[in-house]
Each structure stands twice: as structure tokens, then as C-alpha cells.
Amino acid sequence: MPDRFDWAYSTTLMTKPQPLTRHIVSINDLTNKEIETVFQVAAGFLRELSDSKIPYRIGRGTAIASKYILASLFYEPSTRTRLSFESAMLRLGGANITSADPAVSSAAKGESLADTIRVTSNYADVIVIRHPRDGAARLAAEYSQIPVINGGDGSHEHPTQTLCDLFTLRSKNKGLKNMKIAISGDLKGSRTIHSFVYALARFGATIDPLPAPGMELPTHVDRRLREEFRCRMVSKAPNQADSIDALYVTADQPHQLSLYSEPEIDYGLVLRKKIDAVYVTRFQKERWTEKERPYPKIDAKFLREGKYSHASVMHPLPRVNELDAALDNDRRAIYFRQAAYGVPVRMALISLLLHLHRNKSLHRFIGGFAESRHPIYAQPIGRGVHCPNSNCISNDPAERQYAANKFYVIPKNTKPGCILRCLYCETDIEAEAAAHFVAGDATRKTFAPGIGVLVHAPAEKLRHLTIYRNEAEAEAAGLAPRDRRKRAGAG
């Protein structure tokens, strides 16, 4: 992260991040080129080590990670992801230490994740973490001296599942460019979907969302796809929820029936293009209070439509009822191959993070895909604006002392002002029309509106400033509005 925000870390972190330590928290922590590197290594493992009987399965393994230890910290139920990571580590010749039950861990004694990570990073060489809180993996990465891999954090992201998904698509379609992918089910709660759509967008895919009612993509994910990743999305026409024929490629503004004006894309072609894959997700019942909901079921009848004639059927598994078991023998079903690829893909990622390949590496690079674009605003603990996502790790009482509120400051395309994006869960806070963010000066007990200009201010000045959501919150925190003339001068 930018040097001038280093102070934000020094207040809560014991050690400086190691320059060679890469963390994979979001799929956007890897560039497209790095993703391709992971896939080349994974394909190499498959070529050299695959089981002669089952072509996409790793048999036995190598010894390149001999004496290395993977720590699996799973604060949420999992079989597949954990066993797949542990199998990958063993196939590399390494070993595992595992904490798989939250009720049986130090967390039961009230320990913070930050402390657990600081301690565990002395016991292992790489950590994989699964956690019910959005953004937990980012917090873990902040406090870890060894690479942290996100094995799923709340509804936020699940980047290694996406690597398996992309690797499966790549081996099926001989590439990843310009695909058309339908995504079905709980698009709101599924972290798998969120990592997946970012990656699809970055590889130029057109996305066709088929959400269960009320389970659309979260607003901030949708906006990022459109505004930052310039993603082509096929949306239903408003008020025609029942019709699946009225499809439009949408522009920046959701629910607006216009098309992008980029010259190189033939939108008629995009619309007529057949679906390359249908990605099905289960109802994430652990993230909803309701037990049941109307939910789309993908079966032979659904796939009978012409545009699905060559569509691969994908599912991150486990499935419940949303994907008919009768499809298991359909030639389009590739979900068990997706699961099988978990081992070579995770072997590749782990071995690259441990620097075990002479000719391939993940570049020295902290922050990933989105890194260079947005400065970070870090806030003193206990003051100012906080992440509006109640499930964000920064709102966990146990982490209060360790997870200072930090935000990417993102300029708005059209309007003045900016968006604050939580560094942990990546939820956006948008300044409301009637009440812009305001910057408060704790030393002088005053505040001034207008964060837009302040993000370019020198670091020394920022140390004294705290951003509030609006003037009312700044006044509630005991600050008085600054004189207008003074404020004009500060700009």
C-alpha cells in the first residue's frame, strides 16, 4: 500500500509485512498474468502426477514442499475445501496442522483472530483460513508473517474456488477469453460467485445473472463489475421478471435499458451468443435468517433451451436440491471435475506462495489487481466512520482493538465526492446526496466537509483528520463546524 499510509499499520501491527510474503485474500490480489502462471503450474502437476486411471486426479505426489507446514484454520463448516487444501499440501510432500472446529479452539476462550494469526504464523509456513465474517482473511493477512490464503470469508470472497472454476473452464474451452456465463441462485450470499464474477469480468466475459428472487448480486459488487471492470452484463428488463426472453446488455446504470457504446463490441452478437457455462450455487442458508425461499432448480428441462445446448454445468458443491442429480451423467456436467481440480490448482498456489518453483513465481507485489488505483484512508480506533456491513470483521467486538477502520478512497466518475470502500469486506459507503463525508480534526475539535480534496493531502496532515459519514455524526462526536473561509483556505 502507498507509503504515506504506513503509519496506519504501525499503530496496530507488531511487525512490518515481509516483502516476499504474498497473501491471496481476493481473486483481485492476483493479476491475470499471475492467474495464468498458477494454471501453468497446475497443468504441469496434472501432466506429471495424474492418476493413470482418472485423468484429472492427482495420484501420489512430489516432495518439493517437504518439511513445510500448512495451517488450516477453519472457523466454519467445511469438508471439501479443507481436505482439498490438505491433500494438495500432502501431494506436494508437505504436512498439515489443523484447527477445524471453532468451538474447540482458542476462539472459544474469546481470543481475537489477530492474536491467533500472530501465534499460528510461528507454527506453520502458510495459512489457509475460513471464517464466517466478511473480510476476516484480510485481517489475518495484516497480522501474519507467512502467506495467508482465503478459504472463504463470510459472503465476501472464495478466490481459490474461483481458480478451480477458471481452470476447469480453461481446460474445457481452451482459453478464458470472451465467454458468456450464466450464474444462478444465491448471488448475494455466495462468496464463490463474488470472486468468480470479478475474474470473469477481467477475462472479458459476458455475465448473465439468474438470481433467486431477492438474492441479486450485492450493490457494491454490481457497481464494481460495471464501473471498474467495465463488465458486460445481461440483465432482465425491469418489470418483466417472469420473462426470460427480454434480455439486455446493460450500461453503467443498472435497470437502464441502454447499451455500452464501446465500438469494438457487437452487442447483437453478444446477445445471440450461446451460453458457455451455467454456474449453479446453493442457497447459503447459514447467511440468511429464513430457512426456505423460492429457489431456481437447474435440471434437464431447464437445459433443454437452445442457448444451453453446449453450456457446461458448474457447481462449487456442496449442492442440496438446486442441481438435479439426474444431470450427473449429462455430458455437460463438469462439477465433479471442478472439485477434482481443487488439488492440482491448490498445489500450484501453495507451491508458488512458498517460492518452490525456479522459473515461475508470483511477482513481488502487495495488494493485487486493484492495488495501484486507490489510496487508503486509515482511521484511529474508536473514532469516525465505520463499515456499514454488520458482518464485517471490523465490526466484530473481539477484533475491535486490532481491526482499525480502513477504507479505499475511490473517486466517483460523474459526481464530485467519493466512495469509501472497506479494506476488509469491500463494502462501499457512498456519501449521501444531502450529507457529504466530512473530515474532522480531533486536535482542533473542528470538522470540514469535503473529503475529495483531502485524499491528496500529505500524510502528516491526515494523521490529525478523521472522516465522518456526515456533519451530524461529526457534531455528535463533539466537533464544531469550521469557519467557511478557513475551510476554503484548507482546500
Place this chain on the structure above:
Amino acid sequence: MPDRFDWAYSTTLMTKPQPLTRHIVSINDLTNKEIETVFQVAAGFLRELSDSKIPYRIGRGTAIASKYILASLFYEPSTRTRLSFESAMLRLGGANITSADPAVSSAAKGESLADTIRVTSNYADVIVIRHPRDGAARLAAEYSQIPVINGGDGSHEHPTQTLCDLFTLRSKNKGLKNMKIAISGDLKGSRTIHSFVYALARFGATIDPLPAPGMELPTHVDRRLREEFRCRMVSKAPNQADSIDALYVTADQPHQLSLYSEPEIDYGLVLRKKIDAVYVTRFQKERWTEKERPYPKIDAKFLREGKYSHASVMHPLPRVNELDAALDNDRRAIYFRQAAYGVPVRMALISLLLHLHRNKSLHRFIGGFAESRHPIYAQPIGRGVHCPNSNCISNDPAERQYAANKFYVIPKNTKPGCILRCLYCETDIEAEAAAHFVAGDATRKTFAPGIGVLVHAPAEKLRHLTIYRNEAEAEAAGLAPRDRRKRAGAG
């Protein structure tokens, strides 16, 4: 299984079973000769690797299974069995991945066992499974590409415990032939007992059941022992439940005080023969709704009777109160040696299933001891007769799409008609006197009674037929009785 029933698998299984993949679900999946092979390999490990201080304990180990992975999938509490398997795998030089808590696994998300197995078989080279449902291990074997070992499924079987028991008896008694074994306690709920008595019967033992009241051997186990394994059993005279002196060797018909007429056996001798071992089991409280029950306790007083003077005292452990701790120093107590043998015996089984021995192997052979005798009837999902055992995996809602009802069709010795034996839990359904099984033809919407002849019909014909428990159930499913003359012609 017979070729003509292959279609039954193609409807639910993604891949064909690998011909070299053996599964050990029942002790009857191993021939007597194969059991002897397992014991020779186990004895070899003991000879080469035993700890110098404690003669029946493996010290350190070999590296023959280096780079192989055992997946332990335990859906029920266990320390001993799981740790013993994992120790065996480590002593072979292999590694383990473990899912030991049902509440922390994908099962908590509602995933079917069939899916879990299909995925896990990409992560490991051999699977051991423990599950609360009878027949779960057979279902797992159907969906696995790698060998599945049953580590205990409901009240059904626990074959590796039986291998340890037999190995202990064999090393104590210099052989397994013609022993006389008393079995005490919960003979109904104890899967250990079920595997054990099948094996004893096959090695010619006489069995003396000492059940807790109401915990007799299940009817189908008892019948198999008598009718299929021609087992000599010592039974109490009816109406003399309190007397332990009135003992009889029973014939085919239970509760009938006659003797076998086989010429080579001197039944007086059998009755006078001393007991070689008393096998004690705990009250399987997790399989009963009552918390307490009158239960036999084996202690020094019980063993004072003359016929027990040389009886080894065995117990699969854990014990609660049914076996007095004061016996621990009795020279007849061999239960801790039984537990110790868990490691070499399981090492032998795993290494044989992985084909790691040059001169020893388990033959290429699917279906085990009972294989050649009975054809299989496999039924379309959602139609026809189903297993009457409510704890059978085929009655688990989560497996409904994966566990098609399948039955061994077993002719009756004396009467016309047949028995249907569930392929999973091996519970029998007997045609009732007044209402025989009937075969329904879904295409023609008719049914015809008399399954006996149909089991010899060609496979093409069977594809259209569904067996119902009786005429009433066929009619309830919307079928009409076929014309009598036509029916006669079909036979």
C-alpha cells in the same frame, strides 16, 4: 455383480467401478483365504516392526505407502478406530486427511454422502468411513473411485474390528477352526458382533449367544447364520430364559429343539466343549431410545464356571460397566491386545488394498464371500418396494437421489417365493404368506404376482419391471392386475 444388472448402476453412477478397486464393507467381502492373506501380512509387520519392549505393538514403521493418502470420514464419535487407522497409515509411511466431526463437515450444509465420496475420492487413495446409517459404507463404495473400508456403519457391520478379533484369536489359539465362542450383551445393536459372528460361522465355530434381554441377534443375521452359513449355535430352551444350563444346539428353524443331522459332528462333544472365548460388548446406547436396560456384567464370578476356565475374555472396547476392571490383570483378559493388534491388521488391509505387496494380493473380485450366489434386483428411484429398515442409508432423505433401492434376490429353501435382501443394510424382506411380491410393468400399467420366476428373466425384460411388496401396494401405485392367462404365458 452380474452383468445383466449393470444398467442399474449406469442410472446413478458417473463412472464404472475400477476393476482393481476392492472395497471392504462387510467381512463377507473377503474370502477365508483373503482373510488369511491379511493375517500373514499383519504377522509379517509384527515380526519386522514390533516394539522390542511390548511384543504386540508396532514401533516406528516402514515407508511402503509413502505419498499415499488415507481419508478418514467419521460421521460418528470414535477415537480408537480412527486413531488406529491413522496410526496404521503413518506406520506404513503414508499420510492422513481427516473429517471427524459431522457438525463441522459439508454434511452440515445438507450434502449427500454420495457427493462427498465422489469429491473425496479425488483427494485421497483410500477411504475409511464411519456412519450412523446402516449400509452407508456400501453406498460410499458404489460412488468411490478408490477403495472404501467400512469403519462401522450403524448397526450393520464393522469388519476391520472383526479382523482384529480373529487375528487375536488366531495368535492365541494357533488357528481359527472349530472354536466355541460365547457372545454377550447387545447382540442386536452391536455391528461388531454382526461381522464377528459371520466370520466365526465361516471358520466353523459354535456360537453361544448370551444376549441382554431384548437384545438378541437381529432376525436376518440369525437366519443367515443358520441357513446360509450352516452355523452351529447353542440356544437357550424356550421358556427357560432364566436357566443357563438348558442349552441346545439348534437346527435351521430357530426355537426348535432339534439337532443338525450332519454326520461328522458329535453334538454331545460340541455341547461339552469348553468355551474358547467370551466376547463382551457394551450397551450401544446411541442406537436405543432407552438410557438404561438390564445388562449382563462379565466379572470374576461369572468366569468362575468351569467351562470358562480357559476362555479368553474379549471386548472391542470402549467398555463402560459390562466388563469388570478387576479382570484387567486376569490371565484370560486379552482385550488390550485386541486393541493393539488394530495397527498391524489395519496396516495389512490398507497396504493390500493399495497393491503394495509384490507376492500377496486380494484377488480381483467384487462382492466378496456371498457374491456368486444371488442376483441383484435394482429398482428405478421412487418406485416399488423399499428397505423396511428405517435407519438404512437408502431411507435417508439426503441420499434419495443416489441410493436406488437394490436387493439381492434370495430363493427360499423350502417354500416357493424368495427373500429380498437390501444391498446396503442387508435387512431381509420376506414375502408374507398371504401377499407375495408382485412385479409391475410401468409401461403397460399392469402387475403380475410371482417374483420367483422373474429373477431368471433376461435383463431387457427386467428394465420394465418394478417389484412391489404385495398386490395392494402395486394397486396403490396405479397398476392393474394382469389377465391370468397372459400371466401364465409370461412365466
Place this chain on the structure above:
Amino acid sequence: MPDRFDWAYSTTLMTKPQPLTRHIVSINDLTNKEIETVFQVAAGFLRELSDSKIPYRIGRGTAIASKYILASLFYEPSTRTRLSFESAMLRLGGANITSADPAVSSAAKGESLADTIRVTSNYADVIVIRHPRDGAARLAAEYSQIPVINGGDGSHEHPTQTLCDLFTLRSKNKGLKNMKIAISGDLKGSRTIHSFVYALARFGATIDPLPAPGMELPTHVDRRLREEFRCRMVSKAPNQADSIDALYVTADQPHQLSLYSEPEIDYGLVLRKKIDAVYVTRFQKERWTEKERPYPKIDAKFLREGKYSHASVMHPLPRVNELDAALDNDRRAIYFRQAAYGVPVRMALISLLLHLHRNKSLHRFIGGFAESRHPIYAQPIGRGVHCPNSNCISNDPAERQYAANKFYVIPKNTKPGCILRCLYCETDIEAEAAAHFVAGDATRKTFAPGIGVLVHAPAEKLRHLTIYRNEAEAEAAGLAPRDRRKRAGAG
């Protein structure tokens, strides 16, 4: 233990303890010289294997424990201790088998710890156990054929944590002699504290207790420190609980404002000496019925006092609120280093117990520091005096048949009579003034008061005697007082 008490073991133990098998249940099982041996080996590992980037962290490892297995039996929540042991075993080249959830183990079926240990000691080469009952690790050691390490038993002891603590102090202070250590928080419930203060006392430290109200050191720990270890403790003057200035070095009798009269110690110097370390512990809420209590918090303000200017801040972790996160960057904070040292220190202990070092070893020696001083009185099961600590493993119904009441018989310094110290949890029973222990003779149905003389009686005589807490209890057990003249003659 003394030969004449061997019979006590033969009644409950199947095998004799292996002479080369050492168990580390209490820190007092190691002599000071042996502790130094552990530290030399640990320092060697750190020198040879430490990660180049982080000096107190082990990177990768050796292969000296190749093919050895550590069994982790954790009956209580833990991440840190278990993962640290397992990491240590892996860094040595060994492997692990783990049972980490009491609800998922054989204990859920009602198995005794004694049985679990006898079985598990066939599966591994060394055991680490954590258990909620005081004294459980000692019981485990009695029944194990392989070394048992106490990973924390109830409120009793946690010796390997103490080894890490001492190793941290030693590397910080270039030695362990004559330190002055403040201990803060739950001194009653914290097993870590109990092991730590014994070790401190043995290395000549002065201890400054800062208990939370009502959480003072247990009486028997306090007495042992003063009477057996001749520990210098700084105590608050009575009735001045609020003042932290009124400090005194106390003598044998607690709450008495006198000083030791040992000539070689300058008590003024002791009192003026600055604190070398503040050892902070969390509220052990799992050992108290109350959820909250007034509790001291160590923060920058507390440490501002002059005597703490060079005090290292230590914590066994996990912490909750008793240690301010703002201290993490304070140069005096060494708690994360303490945690990091868990790996090399445990590597040293495990490898020494497995005899893997050619030039270093733990002497052949059972019973540790306190061994030679006190004879053991072992009692027939179901009779006589029992441990007054209801959380002692000897009072666990599941262990009743396996944990015979056994006591160290400890003479009193000043008065006639003696103390009985439970062999498991080390809680003391003191004869009350008005009712001395009495020795009952089951054969003759009589009892005689006066245990003091009996402890020197020959073993044959002791076999017939049972000690009762007082005459009333002996009479309640059906014994009659012996004739006074006879009694005089017996002495």
C-alpha cells in the same frame, strides 16, 4: 516410587512402568539440571533451524523423529498448545494423530481415561494430553506405556507452558537466577501460574502476587512455595488490600508480617529490586461459575510505575481484555515471542523423551523434583479417605475403578501428624486439630489413630491398613476403636 508401595500399582495397572519411559506431568518432574538440558537442546534447534527472517521462529525442520508418532488427546478447547505441539513434532520429522473434540471421542461413549490411554499408547510413541480434571495427566501417565506430556490438566499444572516461559526469560535475561516476578490475575484457576511459580521458586525468584480479588494462589500451592520451596514472596499487608505500597516479604506463616531470618538474603534489597517481569493471566472463566468478576488490567498506565520500567510483559495467551492491545508495540512486550518459543522448546522436550539425542538425555528418573522426599500411601478402591478436590480425576465416576486414592504422606514441620497430598491433583488434606487421621485394619475391623508412625511401617503391614480422615469416618465405615494398650504397642 518407593519399592514397598509397588503393590499399590499391581492392583490397578496391567503392566509395570517402563524404566526408560519418562512422563512430564508437573514441572517438578524435571530437575533444574534437566530443565537446563531441555533449554540447551531448544537453543540448538533455534540456532540451526531458525527462520532467517524471524529470529525466534523455527523454519522447516529436521528428520530426527522420522516415523515417530505423537498422539494429541485434547479433552478441552485449545488451538495454541495443540498446534504448537503438532508443529514441533512435524519440525522434528515426526507425524501426529489427533483427538481434539471430547464430544467426538470415545469419551462420549463413557470410556474411562485409563482405558483410552492404554489403547492409545499402542498407536503412538508419545502422548500429549489436555483434560479438564485436575490430575488427569498423572492418571494417564500411570496407565501409559509411552511418555505422557501434560498439556494442561484442570487448574493443576501446565508444565510445557512454563518451559516456554522460562526459556523466554532465560534468553531475555541471560539466566534464570534471582529474578523478581509479578504475577497478575486469576492465580487460583490458572494452571500456567501454578507450574510457573514452582519453577520460579526453584530458581530462587522472588514472587510478587497481584491476584484479582478472591483469586489468590490456592492454599496448597502457597504452602508448598513457602514450606517446601522456601520461596520469597512479596505479600500485601493484611487489611491494606487497597494499598500497593505496603509490601512485605513473608515468612512461613501467611498473613504474618515477619521476615525470613536467613542470613544471606538482604530483604531490603529484595524489596527495592525492580520487577524483572509481569506475568499476566486471563480470567479462567471455564473454571468459575460467575461470568464476570473485577479483574486487573495491565496497560501502559500500570507499567508507568518506576519498578516496572524494565519489566518484561508476559502472557501465556490467549488474552481477552486483561492485557491492553496497545502494549503490543511496547518494547517490554514479549508475549508473542513466548508463543513462538513453543515450537523449539516442545521439539526439545519431545526429542529428549524419545531418546533422540546422543549426548543429551533426561536421566532415568521417575517422579521428578519432589520424588525422594515423601512416601506414598495407596488405598484400596472404595475405602478410606478421598481427595477433597471435587474436580480431581480421582473423583471422576468414570475413573473410579482405575484411579485408586493415593497420597504422598508429608510430615508437618512443627506439629505432630502429617499432611496427605493427593498423588493426582496435589491438593493437601490436613489432619484437623481435634481429629487426627486414623488407620483402620479391615481384617480385624478395628482402627487406631496416628498415621505418623505408620508411614514407617513395613509394606506387609500397610496392606491391611486403610487411613480415614478421622475417628468418626472410621466408625462410620464399621470399624471399632482398638484397645489403648494394644495401640500403644503397635506404635
